[in-house]
Amino acid sequence: xxxxxxxxxxxxxxxxxxxxxxxxxxxxxxxxxxxxxxxxxxxxxxxxxxxxxxxxxxxxxxxxxxxxxxxxxxxxxxxxxxxxxxxxxxxxxxxxxxxxxxxxxxxxxxxxxxxxxxxxxxxxxxxxxxxxxxxxxxxxxxxxxxxxxxxxxxxxxxxxxxxxxxxxxxxxxxxxxxxxxxxxxxxxxxxxxxxxxxxxxxxxxxxxxxxxxxxxxxxxxxxxxxxxxxxxxxxxxxxxxxxxxxxxxxxxxxxxxxxxxxxxxxxxxxxxxxxxxxxxxxxxxxxxxxxxxxxxxxxxxxxxxxxxxxxxxxxxxxxxxxxxxxxxxxxxxxxxxxxxxxxxxxxxxxxxxxxxxxxxxxxxxxxxxxxxxxxxxxxxxxxxxxxxxxxxxxxxxxxxxxxxxxxxxxxxxxxxxxxxxxxxxxxxxxxxxxxxxxxxxxxxxxxxxxxxxxxxxxxxxxxxxxxxxxxxxxxxxxxxxxxxxxxxxxxxxxxxxx
Numbered sequence: 429x430x431x432x433x434x435x436x437x438x439x440x441x442x443x444x445x446x447x448x449x450x451x452x453x454x455x456x457x458x459x460x461x462x463x464x465x466x467x468x469x470x471x472x473x474x475x476x477x478x479x480x481x482x483x484x485x486x487x488x489x490x491x492x493x494x495x496x497x498x499x500x501x502x503x504x505x506x507x508x509x510x511x512x513x514x515x516x517x518x519x520x521x522x523x524x525x526x527x528x529x530x531x532x533x534x535x536x537x538x539x540x541x542x543x544x545x546x547x548x549x550x551x552x553x554x555x556x557x558x559x560x561x562x563x564x565x566x567x568x569x570x571x572x573x574x575x576x577x578x579x580x581x582x583x584x585x586x587x588x589x590x591x592x593x594x595x596x597x598x599x600x601x602x603x604x605x606x607x608x609x610x611x612x613x614x615x616x617x618x619x620x621x622x623x624x625x626x627x628x629x630x631x632x633x634x635x636x637x638x639x640x641x642x643x644x645x646x647x648x649x650x651x652x653x654x655x656x657x658x659x660x661x662x663x664x665x666x667x668x669x670x671x672x673x674x675x676x677x678x679x680x681x682x683x684x685x686x687x688x689x690x691x692x693x694x695x696x697x698x699x700x701x702x703x704x705x706x707x708x709x710x711x712x713x714x715x716x717x718x719x720x721x722x723x724x725x726x727x728x729x730x731x732x733x734x735x736x737x738x739x740x741x742x743x744x745x746x747x748x749x750x751x752x753x754x755x756x757x758x759x760x761x762x763x764x765x766x767x768x769x770x771x772x773x774x775x776x777x778x779x780x781x782x783x784x785x786x787x788x789x790x791x792x793x794x795x796x797x798x799x800x801x802x803x804x805x806x807x808x809x810x811x812x813x814x815x816x817x818x819x820x821x822x823x824x825x826x827x828x829x830x831x832x833x834x835x836x837x838x839x840x841x842x843x844x845x846x847x848x849x850x851x852x853x854x855x856x857x858x859x860x861x862x863x864x865x866x867x868x869x870x871x872x873x874x875x876x877x878x879x880x881x882x883x884x885x886x887x888x889x890x891x892x893x894x895x896x897x898x899x900x901x902x903x904x905x906x907x908x909x910x911x912x913x914x915x916x917x918x919x920x921x922x923x924x925x926x
Contacts, residue, residue: 429504430511436658460631472495503527509541587620599682600650601671612648622649642663665693669695679697682695783850842913865899
């Protein structure tokens with residue numbers, strides 16, 4: 429049996445063993461890359477009834493002469509379209525050509541493109557095609573929702589949702605391998621136990637990461653479509669389409685990672701305003717309606733944090749150690765004559781540490797004074813090299829949709845960095861780090877505003893590109909600052925932009 433990924437091969441092996449539980453002597457062997465040859469060679473020498481493998485490692489054994497297919501009776505191609513998408517077409521055809529003519533072949537594929545049909549016509553004898561109706565493609569026990577959000581807001585949106593959802597574990601899907609690493613690091617910096625999984629990660633690490641998710645040592649996997657194939661972890665309560673897939677089949681496969689074994693699951697998709705058409709395609713293809721959700725507010729997050737704090741207290745009251753610590757606290761109260769409530773509050777402070785329990789209210793949008801036009805009718809257009817707007821000339825207000833920097837000093841523009849009060853930073857640390865990494869001098873800095881979770885820094889408008897690139901990867905107190913231009917709250921407009 430050929431499968432596109434190691435995870436799927438292992439999953440199929442487990443299924444074979446379950447089906448053969450009542451039959452004595454049935455041996456099944458998974459064969460995939462990343463696993464040592466020793467175990468596989470020993471099993472093949474002894475002889476096995478079923479081999480489930482990935483095309484690459486099967487080809488290796490055929491080349492070495494360690495896998496004999498002369499007595500093969502049945503051949504199964506599982507997820508054939510995915511094997512072709514991953515570049516295994518030539519390997520699959522080579523393997524098929526090395527098998528007996530009188531074998532029985534079964535081919536499973538989510539889609540039937542021309543290449544798959546050509547493969548079936550060549551290697552299947554009088555095949556019967558069985559199609560499953562689309563109406564059964566998405567499980568009814570999975571709640572499907574979406575959030576309209578611009579790309580720069582996605583990380584903040586994801587962390588807010590994780591705070592308020594009844595979340596156990598999840599997979600966050602992105603489009604590229606590099607984005608898996610970047611997003612996993614951002615989530616770890618925000619206190620989540622997250623790890624990346626993609627096609628470049630060696631097999632041992634992949635298995636270790638998936639096992640950590642199963643055992644509760646990890647809570648979030650950031651993955652690409654291919655890397656997540658075959659992952660079956662019952663505790664996955666949520667699937668996040670951080671990047672919405674352009675293929676409806678990929679959407680169905682993604683959300684199928686949750687809602688396993690009869691449990692309920694949640695699938696939440698982040699959609700930028702320009703991707704609304706993809707939402708319509710998904711709803712049409714799956715014959716389901718996705719529910720729109722709103723970004724959780726500061727009040728929602730604080731309510732959730734207080735609820736979790738209450739749960740921690742309740743759990744501690746039920747601990748068998750409560751009597752011991754009751755005596756310790758009673759001793760302290762007698763010795764220091766402190767009210768019970770004050771002692772409880774002091775213990776809560778010690779437990780919470782330096783991280784604020786609640787978020788501060790969101791600041792009101794800052795209003796900028798109107799700037800006067802000069803005789804030419806323009807505003808002396810600044811060089812917005814990294815903001816993407818540039819000089820609007822005599823279009824003035826009509827050409828600006830909230831893209832101006834908020835209250836920047838002359839010759840400076842405002843940047844946003846992802847470190848703030850909760851990271852215990854001060855202006856001098858920001859100046860020191862940015863000056864060292866970007867080759868800036870003290871006079872290049874304007875106003876610095878430190879907020880709870882981020883800070884605003886005024887820097888030169890004509891910041892050299894190489895300096896900007898270096899500053900993006902700068903760390904302060906061990907945290908990646910993720911330097912971006914800041915334009916303040918967008919103005920309301922009939923047509924919204926990303």
